[in-house]
Amino acid sequence: MASLIRTAGTRLSQELQSRQSPPDPPERQIAPAPKVGDRAPQSSPDIAFPTSKPVIIVFLRHCGDAFAEKTFNKLTAFSVKHPSIKCIAVSHSSQSATDKWVIDVGGEWEVEVLVDPERNLYAQWGLGLGSTWQVMGPSQVINAYRLGTDEGIWGQVVEGDESGNKWQMGGAFAVDCSGAVRWVHIGGNASDIPDFEEGRKALEDAKKVDHERNGLA
Template structure:
């Protein structure tokens, strides 16, 4: 890369990082779906029947915990073709596509870009607090993730650091069977636990 391009990119990256700290416009957020509720209807999130579905709502592209979550999810999807796996990003489509390539590809995960955060709101995921995003434990967890696994925070192209993440599982009939909302920024879903929940539900129906 030419020196001029580097000098131009540095302030652009700083500007994008600062933009990610701005509080976005608040949206009307629906209640979090309860276990046993019908999954919220959506025109762009398709639940593949008769498969159960796991839906993961990510933090911004560039967040190390989003990267850790997505890497685990893609590996999970490759080993469990009987489950429909969906990841939702609130970064732009272009930035989401670029980030997915950088973190290893989508494997068997369907990825939906939701920059207007309509899906997040429909599933009860609103904006978080400063403590949620920047508490000492989450910051230390980010440091450990970088040191131990080489997953560091990377420049944010779009999206907001204040968006709450979460994970849901929906059975083959379209009912919510698992719901977990991030209590802090370092949230990473336990996919083994989600799988156990779906398997227990399936056995209970047989």
């Protein structure tokens, strides 16, 4: 019982500390999010196009977040099922926190995990901070409770402020081999988890259209 109380106290302390995170400074520029048909941002050597495989790239909210854990678990399962698609997950938690968190939630499987503590990649892909309603609204509290009771996902304990900014919103994109964005899912709230099969279908549909346009079988 004492151990449970200490764990609960640690989590509460971390939650209170994270809620005090200051807003992004005015000089931090959040680019418009790419739309379907746009060219993907050439934002990093790790995320550069064209590629040999289509890519699904997922920006996680933060390590320790139950919804991020659910999203990452779905992505790892997807990565094993669809090896023809390169799967990338981006974390803005610290490198050490991310490394530990990935192990704690079951491993990366076929997912490439990138760490972006300055959140530059997030900004370049149009992902900024959420509002109080998006992050802490009643529906988010209820959804978090249901995720815990129904699936046993309550989030992981991350030491200190290593988990990053809990106001950061997540998102997911599917990009074809040429670098064209074919699917966009920007979370409307913290509990909005993307359906990666939608991304896969969008990539396949775009490939069929391109083949028909070019007269290929």
